[in-house]
Amino acid sequence: MTALPRRSVLLGTLGAAVAGLVPATADPVRWFPGALRQATTPDPFTLGVASGDPTPDGMVLWTRLAPEPDAEDGLAGMPDRAVEVEWEVAEDEGFTRVVRRGTETATRELAHSVHAEPVGLAPGREYFYRFRADGHLSPAARTRTAPAAGAAAASLTVATASCARFGAGHFTAYRAMAADAPDLVVFLGDYFYESDSRRVRDPGPGEPTDLTGYRRTHAHQRSDADLRAAHAAAPWVVVWDDHEVVNDWKGAGPDRRRAAARAYYEHMPLRAASVPRGPQMQLFRRVRWGSLATLHVLDTRQYRMRGSMLGAEQERWLLGGLKDSQAGWDVLAQQVYFAPRRGGKSGTWGEFTGSRERVVRGWTEAGVRNAVVLTGDEHVHHANEIPGADDRIAGTELVTTSVTSGGDGDGGSPGGGSSVWSMDRRGYVLATFTPAQLRADFRTVAKVSEPDAAVRTAASFVVPDREPGLNKV
Ligand code: FE
Ligand code: CA
Numbered sequence: 001m002t003a004l005p006r007r008s009v010l011l012g013t014l015g016a017a018v019a020g021l022v023p024a025t026a027d028p029v030r031w032f033p034g035a036l037r038q039a040t041t042p043d044p045f046t047l048g049v050a051s052g053d054p055t056p057d058g059m060v061l062w063t064r065l066a067p068e069p070d071a072e073d074g075l076a077g078m079p080d081r082a083v084e085v086e087w088e089v090a091e092d093e094g095f096t097r098v099v100r101r102g103t104e105t106a107t108r109e110l111a112h113s114v115h116a117e118p119v120g121l122a123p124g125r126e127y128f129y130r131f132r133a134d135g136h137l138s139p140a141a142r143t144r145t146a147p148a149a150g151a152a153a154a155s156l157t158v159a160t161a162s163c164a165r166f167g168a169g170h171f172t173a174y175r176a177m178a179a180d181a182p183d184l185v186v187f188l189g190d191y192f193y194e195s196d197s198r199r200v201r202d203p204g205p206g207e208p209t210d211l212t213g214y215r216r217t218h219a220h221q222r223s224d225a226d227l228r229a230a231h232a233a234a235p236w237v238v239v240w241d242d243h244e245v246v247n248d249w250k251g252a253g254p255d256r257r258r259a260a261a262r263a264y265y266e267h268m269p270l271r272a273a274s275v276p277r278g279p280q281m282q283l284f285r286r287v288r289w290g291s292l293a294t295l296h297v298l299d300t301r302q303y304r305m306r307g308s309m310l311g312a313e314q315e316r317w318l319l320g321g322l323k324d325s326q327a328g329w330d331v332l333a334q335q336v337y338f339a340p341r342r343g344g345k346s347g348t349w350g351e352f353t354g355s356r357e358r359v360v361r362g363w364t365e366a367g368v369r370n371a372v373v374l375t376g377d378e379h380v381h382h383a384n385e386i387p388g389a390d391d392r393i394a395g396t397e398l399v400t401t402s403v404t405s406g407g408d409g410d411g412g413s414p415g416g417g418s419s420v421w422s423m424d425r426r427g428y429v430l431a432t433f434t435p436a437q438l439r440a441d442f443r444t445v446a447k448v449s450e451p452d453a454a455v456r457t458a459a460s461f462v463v464p465d466r467e468p469g470l471n472k473v
Helices: 007-018 172-180 211-221 225-233 254-267 312-324 353-366
Strands: 049-055 058-064 083-090 098-106 113-116 126-133 141-144 156-161 184-187 236-238 285-289 293-297 329-333 371-375 381-387 393-399 419-423 426-433 437-445 455-464
Touching (some): 049 126, 058 126, 058 141, 098 113, 156 172, 172 437, 184 225, 353 393, 393 426, 419 437, 419 455
Antiparallel strands (some): 156 426, 285 293, 381 393, 437 455
16 A cells, blocks of 8 residues: 545535534544445554643644564654554543544654644543544543632542663553553653563563664553553553663763653653754653642653752752642652662662752742652552651652662562652552642552462551551551
């Protein structure tokens, strides 16, 4: 096949409407797989679909055309031509009530990735979406909009995850997360490891150093069905840490950072605001959940310098947002261990005590109702109470363990400093915010060295509204 069918052929009378958006009731034409023109090309939707960064009236919808995902040139078997990719958003899983449709042009420039940003959806509800291109229909997936600005929302369930080293084990945590169907997945960094080894399974194409290599590594990561299922279960809010570029960003020159940033954008459900500019990528941003919660998504990697974890501009942005906040829960979604402790991993907030003091003082002086820090990177679960200047508890930190990094784990408790509870197992955290409390469920996988291992809740804690401090359930 050399060219797309003309839109009018593909969609009949819908042709005129599809270029823009269609209202809920206008379009009876449905995308039955059987009604598609016979596809003569292989399925381009091998990497699955994803959504992210919900607002009250939309989100970003992602896919990438990749009929040969492991092609050595990193271009996934796509010819050098632009391809029109249609998307649709429906109120129901059967796509009988389609409320929006549109078309995006996928080009080789961005590895035939698609980032559609539908608008005009209803606040605070679930939607389903899928794509169509070259005679193929993508898998369908679930997403949702955020509640209306300032609206009282009954609850927000967030799954947090980090550190998914492909070669280290099976992504059972992702599968369980998909089954939990949270409102949001917040991914806190180390989406893959640029340097990996075959502990349990094939880590993929070897260490990437250029755009081709990073594209291939991302594509290999998405060969995992459990990861694709987690993306299809809920919108994700993503930030990177070090391994999306190179361990600790050591020796990461501008060329390598440019390649890593570009490939990251191409493979993540990020809005146009995050299109990289050279080696720079805008990832600090806010996601608001009505009046219930505000997520302040931080990038602790890109701007860090001597004496500052966040860099001056991001710190100002964070402190200003805390000052203006009216949210029930102010949630810092960020990468590295925050609470004070003795020793611990290098490159965490313990090496930036001035930054940490300014942030804690910032939320304390702002009088935020509840402050919570969501953290990754550590490869161990921790439930931490963050002390304030007066030694009273100023906030709560939920550190999620890794998806696989470090292997099965010994189930031990490394503890330390402000840690109330900790556990060396793989898994994720499920955090449920309501006006009355935060509930944190620390989910663990019995082992990642074998597929299909049991997943359980190893510990649960409740933080009541305006009473920072962890109460074991
Ligand atoms: Fe990690
Ligand atoms: Ca890391």
